[in-house]
Amino acid sequence: MTETFEFKLIATDGQARRGEISMPRGSIRTPAFMPVGTGGTVKAMYMDQVRGTGADIILGNTYHLMLRPGAERMARLGGLHRFAGWNRPILTDSGGFQVMSLSGLRKLTEQGVTFQSHIDGSRHEMSPERSIEIQGLLGSDIQMQLDECVRLPATPTEIERAMEMSLRWAERCRVAFGEQPGKAMFGIVQGGDIPTLRERSAHGLKALDLKGYAVGGLAVGEPQEVMLDMLDVTCPILPSEKPRYLMGVGTPDDLLKSVGRGIDMFDCVMPTRAGRHGLAFTRHGKINLKNARHAEDHRPLDEESSCPAARDYSRAYLHHLVRSNEILGMMLVTWNNLSYYQDLMSGIRASIEAQRFADFSAETQEMWARGDI
Numbered sequence: 098m099t100e101t102f103e104f105k106l107i108a109t110d111g112q113a114r115r116g117e118i119s120m121p122r123g124s125i126r127t128p129a130f131m132p133v134g135t136g137g138t139v140k141a142m143y144m145d146q147v148r149g150t151g152a153d154i155i156l157g158n159t160y161h162l163m164l165r166p167g168a169e170r171m172a173r174l175g176g177l178h179r180f181a182g183w184n185r186p187i188l189t190d191s192g193g194f195q196v197m198s199l200s201g202l203r204k205l206t207e208q209g210v211t212f213q214s215h216i217d218g219s220r221h222e223m224s225p226e227r228s229i230e231i232q233g234l235l236g237s238d239i240q241m242q243l244d245e246c247v248r249l250p251a252t253p254t255e256i257e258r259a260m261e262m263s264l265r266w267a268e269r270c271r272v273a274f275g276e277q278p279g280k281a282m283f284g285i286v287q288g289g290d291i292p293t294l295r296e297r298s299a300h301g302l303k304a305l306d307l308k309g310y311a312v313g314g315l316a317v318g319e320p321q322e323v324m325l326d327m328l329d330v331t332c333p334i335l336p337s338e339k340p341r342y343l344m345g346v347g348t349p350d351d352l353l354k355s356v357g358r359g360i361d362m363f364d365c366v367m368p369t370r371a372g373r374h375g376l377a378f379t380r381h382g383k384i385n386l387k388n389a390r391h392a393e394d395h396r397p398l399d400e401e402s403s404c405p406a407a408r409d410y411s412r413a414y415l416h417h418l419v420r421s422n423e424i425l426g427m428m429l430v431t432w433n434n435l436s437y438y439q440d441l442m443s444g445i446r447a448s449i450e451a452q453r454f455a456d457f458s459a460e461t462q463e464m465w466a467r468g469d470i
């Protein structure tokens with residue numbers, strides 16, 4: 098742990114990078130997967146369980162927490178870490194993306210975004226400066242700039258307008274954030290599926306000399322190859338000595354292929370959301386526990402796993418819980434999924450250090466394909 102925010106590259110293997118972010122609240126082994134804790138909770142998990150799966154950092158959402166319980170109230174309560182019982186780093190998204198995907202009656206201008214709460218219809222304004230202020234009130238360790246992510250498909254003109262405004266907002270966020278040695282503010286690369294706009298966004302953000310760079314505007318329904326193509330364009334421009342965070346991604350296959358293109362950090366609701374719907378991620382691929390074929394299967398999900406949810410319960414029991422819509426079903430499958438995601442990241446990190454990431458990636462994909470489940 099350090100009093101400052103430091104990223105060190107430990108090893109590289111092709112474009113894949115093994116690194117470590119040191120912050121006052123703890124260090125983050127990269128490539129890292131950040132469990133999503135949108136409203137101050139990683140759904141269906143205790144925070145010490147989340148840590149037990151191997152997570153070094155979790156994600157929170159400005160949009161949700163500013164609406165409920167409120168940013169100033171959170172500050173009065175001592176901040177999100179104390180509120181939620183997670184004392185390690187927290188990254189918070191800035192809210193713009195959630196406004197566009199969740200709220201009603203939105204108005205977006207150069208000044209910022211005005212919107213209606215999806216909870217009670219109350220009206221709110223959020224400027225780049227207010228987003229950074231809210232993230233500060235929450236006590237966030239890694240704060241994201243306010244940006245505009247256009248929904249694809251969109252016209253090049255629309256994508257260019259949003260990308261250029263996001264660049265201007267990045268500068269305003271950098272000024273508002275100021276100098277906070279133990280914390281970081283990341284810029285977000287936009288530009289949709291247009292390489293030249295992605296390049297301009299990446300160069301523009303690089304010129305701001307930020308502590309880290311996110312790739313946004315992806316995982317919004319585009320084909321995987323489009324997402325990967327945009328990484329091939331963007332990552333080589335971003336400074337190699339700063340962390341790169343791909344927002345909202347993804348499946349285990351997305352993670353492997355994005356690490357292979359130079360991404361260091363990920364977040365996705367996939368493991369937790371799928372867990373609540375009885376979809377288990379394992380070394381052998383995905384298992385839909387609702388399927389009747391599991392009804393008398395004595396086997397656990399993975400007897401070699403260190404996670405009790407994967408090792409100590411039969412598929413028959415998990416099938417029963419999921420079919421009966423029992424709360425314990427959501428808890429156990431979520432626990433299994435987050436544990437598998439962290440085991441995958443741990444395997445990725447070790448393979449980069451051993452200079453065998455390509456083999457690990459191929460072996461892992463073969464295991465998924467073989468199924469044998």
Ligand SMILES: CC1(C)O[C@@H]2[C@@H](CO[C@@]3(CNc4nc5cc6c(=O)[nH]c(N)nc6cc5[nH]4)OC(C)(C)O[C@@H]23)O1
Pocket residue numbers: 190191192193194195198241244245246285312313314315316317318344345346347365366367
């Ligand atoms: C993959 C999966 C399972 O994740 C689900 C659902 C649909 O995609 C997700 C995840 N994708 C995603 N792309 C993002 C892009 C940005 C961005 O450009 N800027 C900022 N500030 N934050 C972002 C957050 C992002 N999350 O986005 C919502 C709509 C939050 O639900 C998530 O499919």
